[in-house]
Amino acid sequence: MLRVNDLSLRYPNGKLALTDFELTVEPGELVAVLGGNGSGKTTLLRCITRTLRPSAGEIWLDETNLCALEGEKLRRARLALAIIWQHPSLVRRRTVLANVATGALGRHSTLWTTLGGLPASELEPARSYLADVGLADLAEQRAGTLSGGQAQRVSIARALAQRPRVLLADEPVASLDPEAADEIMRLLQRLARSERIAVLCVLHQLDLAYTYADRVVGIRAGRIAFNLPRSQVSREEVRQLYIHEAA
Amino acid sequence: MSLNIARPFGTKPAGSSGWGSAVTIAVRCVLGLLAIAIIFQMLIVVEARPQDLITGVHGMIDLIRRAMPPDFSQLPKAVWPTLQTLDIALFGTIVGVVVAVPLALLAAANVTPSRYAYYAARAIIGFTRAVPDLVWALLFVTAVGLGPFPGGLALGVHSVGMLGRLFAETIEQMDMAPIHALELTGARRIQVFSHGIVPSILPSLLGIGLYRLDENIRSSLVLGFVGAGGIGFQLLSDMNLFQYQDVSLLLIIIFVIVLGAERISAALRERLA
Numbered sequence: 001m002l003r004v005n006d007l008s009l010r011y012p013n014g015k016l017a018l019t020d021f022e023l024t025v026e027p028g029e030l031v032a033v034l035g036g037n038g039s040g041k042t043t044l045l046r047c048i049t050r051t052l053r054p055s056a057g058e059i060w061l062d063e064t065n066l067c068a069l070e071g072e073k074l075r076r077a078r079l080a081l082a083i084i085w086q087h088p089s090l091v092r093r094r095t096v097l098a099n100v101a102t103g104a105l106g107r108h109s110t111l112w113t114t115l116g117g118l119p120a121s122e123l124e125p126a127r128s129y130l131a132d133v134g135l136a137d138l139a140e141q142r143a144g145t146l147s148g149g150q151a152q153r154v155s156i157a158r159a160l161a162q163r164p165r166v167l168l169a170d171e172p173v174a175s176l177d178p179e180a181a182d183e184i185m186r187l188l189q190r191l192a193r194s195e196r197i198a199v200l201c202v203l204h205q206l207d208l209a210y211t212y213a214d215r216v217v218g219i220r221a222g223r224i225a226f227n228l229p230r231s232q233v234s235r236e237e238v239r240q241l242y243i244h245e246a247a
Numbered sequence: 248m249s250l251n252i253a254r255p256f257g258t259k260p261a262g263s264s265g266w267g268s269a270v271t272i273a274v275r276c277v278l279g280l281l282a283i284a285i286i287f288q289m290l291i292v293v294e295a296r297p298q299d300l301i302t303g304v305h306g307m308i309d310l311i312r313r314a315m316p317p318d319f320s321q322l323p324k325a326v327w328p329t330l331q332t333l334d335i336a337l338f339g340t341i342v343g344v345v346v347a348v349p350l351a352l353l354a355a356a357n358v359t360p361s362r363y364a365y366y367a368a369r370a371i372i373g374f375t376r377a378v379p380d381l382v383w384a385l386l387f388v389t390a391v392g393l394g395p396f397p398g399g400l401a402l403g404v405h406s407v408g409m410l411g412r413l414f415a416e417t418i419e420q421m422d423m424a425p426i427h428a429l430e431l432t433g434a435r436r437i438q439v440f441s442h443g444i445v446p447s448i449l450p451s452l453l454g455i456g457l458y459r460l461d462e463n464i465r466s467s468l469v470l471g472f473v474g475a476g477g478i479g480f481q482l483l484s485d486m487n488l489f490q491y492q493d494v495s496l497l498l499i500i501i502f503v504i505v506l507g508a509e510r511i512s513a514a515l516r517e518r519l520a
Contacts (some may be wrong), residue, residue: 008311043268049431051427051431063286075433075435076433077433078431078432078433079432079433081431081433082432083428083431085428087424089424089425089427089428089440089447090420090425090428091425091429091443091447092425093445093447093449093450094442094446102429102432102434102442102443102449103432104432105429105432105434105435105438106432106434106438107433108434109435113438113441113442114435114437114438114441115441116441116442118444155428158432162432162433183430203292
């Protein structure tokens, strides 16, 4: 379970990016985060992954407060926290299988993996994660040859290889066509249900949030505007998020 | 039909100001005169005398006549210096790559572990690159004596500078997104390096290394002139002994080596691309 308590982030220039942010994502739940540009969506994910240090508040991953960790302890905690970016961020010259297996590197500290070898025990699971995302037949292909949708599915398989308890997704379908976007969102929903992963997904497409999310969180100027089950979110409330941005 | 091109309010079309165009013409005239002055001083400083070329033709023809035909019976004697030349270049390139890779990692702004390490690595790269390989060879000949070893050392040290700079630039231009993504999976720093950075830059580094080997082969031919062994040393000896037929044989060998190295290096680099 992911729990964010009273999270605030103030940039060095004094701008408040997040204010008193409260959020919980249960295992098996897919929560969509909506908000205009600069509203704090990506900043929230960066705080959770601890690539940004929050000014105040706590981020709990089960019983571990991520804000209290540094160095090796933080690295270990990150094993349970996978993230998918808008752009898949694969090592283009390596094979699809190698890219997926590198998701599990953090659990292995042998000389072989230090020297660039893949952990043998992770290859079969990596193949099965690739099968889960429908790309088993591309395992030996170079990652640089994949289409945008395929590459995004590989990055999801890499995230699965991490065996995370929480999966963060930062606009994972922003650069995909509608069909590929639906496919990725269906996959995230299935993973949340079947693997009992807590999924927090930043989106811009309201329809996708309505179709696939269990809960929708709206952010406006770094604060929570609403946090409701998807059936209770009105289009007007969502529209207000973006009107505020335009103003 | 006339074109009506819109202009932002309050701006004037180019060349509409009389003062502006006069200044532009004056600046161009000054630059033109400056260029002519530079060319003239260059001709004076290098003491360029085209007439000497014409009077020297007779001597050149005499030299070529005495160098023909090349003495192919001396081919076995040229094998060892040829091998020395190639190995000096190989030694220099390997030393250069081995030292330049860690230096480049320190000298690349996006992966360096500290600012001090960055400036120190940049200083070493700058210094080894600024001193020409021929000067390094003279220094090493003084230090370790005549032979191929000082030649190899000279090329090695100079290659550290040349490769270090190119490697660092390659690392700085690398796409960092896969590296950050790998860090966030919980991989250790050394694993991020071996699984993320190395595969991303290895083909470029190999390509640069091959290009350097090609350059080093050409340089190692010249290093022999200052006593650093190889075919250059043989060439100088034969010139001093007026063995021009041997000289022409060595020139043919040099031509074959340079052309062969260039072709092989280009073919390998193409495969890596």
